[in-house]
Amino acid sequence: MHSSPGQDPSLPFIRAVGRALPSHYATQEQLIEAFRGLWATRHFNVERLEELHRSVRVRGRYLAVPLDSYAKLVTFQARNDAWIREATALSEQVARQALERAELTPRDVDHVFFVSVTGIATPSIDARLVNRLGLRGDVKRTPIFGLGCVAGVAGLARAADYLRAFPTHTALLVAAELCSLTLQREDLSIPNIIASGLFGDGAACAVVRGAEAAGARGPRVMASRSVFYPDTERIMGWDVVDSGFKVILSAKVPQLVKDHILRDVEGFLTEHGLRRSDIRHWVAHTGGPRVLQAFEEALELEGEALARSWESLREVGNLSSASVLFVLGETLEKANARPGDWGLMMALGPGFCAEMVLLRW
Missing domain, CATH: 3.40.47.10 (Thiolase/Chalcone synthase)
Structure with missing residues (x-):
């Protein structure tokens, strides 16, 4: 295992990573202010809730929709519809960015792995990318739901497993998470308060290529x-x-x-x-x-x-x-x-x- 990478060309390689954040941003203090009114009517110790929010050491977060829009997202359907719309747009953005950095086109992609735990869709987001990106009709797709935070590493590992079997292929791993859309505003449990202070929104895409693909x-x-x-x-x-x-x-x-x-x-x-x-x-x-x-x-x-x-x-x-x-x-x-x-x-x-x-x- 101590040979140099140039002497061991049998393994997949990560060619590029694209990253994107939604356009709406709020500082942690703005978010605390937005929550304060809700908390004050339902909890006797608002100072403790604010302390929990600040303890996660997050300065601010990018949000899928404008801050004042969240109060309208009452039902699961409303939240999930927003997730489908925004996750699709962000996924397209990061895929294009990653492919450009890898000096590839959407037609070069053989397999798309898509991971998320913050919304559900059928057809899945990777299917929605086929037309938007102009992927080939024979592209393979593997949507993965439920792995949560671990899916960025797990998805990369599964893509690499696939590329060992198909060493001339190129795979995309797309991760789109809009954690703010899952927030339960009425839930004042400690886990939800911490989550509301910790989790943000964003998407990333890794281009992973098999050992026999060009441009290693x-x-x-x-x-x-x-x-x-x-x-x-x-x-x-x-x-x-x-x-x-x-x-x-x-x-x-x-x-x-x-x-x-x-x-x-x-x-x-x-x-x-x-x-x-x-x-x-x-x-x-x-x-x-x-x-x-x-x-x-x-x-x-x-x-x-x-x-x-x-x-x-x-x-x-x-x-x-x-x-x-x-x-x-x-x-x-x-x-x-x-x-x-x-x-x-x-x-x-x-x-x-x-x-x-x-x-x-």
Whole structure:
């Protein structure tokens, strides 16, 4: 495994990543102000709710629709209709951007993997992209719902699995998450208050190419690992209620990271003859401040190792599955990676589970 990437051309590579945010933006203080009136009539301790909102260390977020439009989105149908409209538009935007960066056209795409957990559609969003992008009629499509935050890494791993079987092909992984449209305004539970302060909206697209495709530039996907933690189904997810998706978000998540991630990462790396010190680029999902701190502590990472994840969290919040692809895009563009560098992508999500992808430049 220690041969240079140029000597090991058998593995898929990530050619480019596109990223986009909706056009509507609100600072955290503007969002708190918008919630304050609602909270004040239904909760005796508004200061505590505001404190929870600020504790997630998010400066502001981009929103699928204007801030004053959310009060009108009362039903599941209204929320989901907005999700279909905005997710389709953002997905088209990031796919075009990623293909342009990869110096490819929509006709070059053989398979589209689409991941989201914030809305549902049949035909799925990837189907809606076929006409909008001008994809070929024989394009394969794999929509994946329900993986949540972990889907950015899991989707990349599944795309790489596919490309090992079809090494001349090109795949898109599109992640579109509009978390603001799932918010239950009447739910004053602690998980919902934290979610309303943490999660934002955005989309990302990775262009992944098989080993025999032309123009092999970018990190190789060397291996992947899935880890499922038994009896943790109520740690994270949704309860589907009349008004849409009601968040399940346990306070146990950081402790689960501390209990398991060191063993899981070291076991994965050891199989490939690597140690933690060999990883130069850590690409971690922006799960929230306590999750990022748990990653740092458990893996004994240096202060700057997760700097891009922390910055993404501050600037745009947790974008669920798209978050780790935002961090990957920043890493590809700004990390000054050298040939032979190792990277590790990692994310956690409903299940409860972890996904890891080993990269080499």
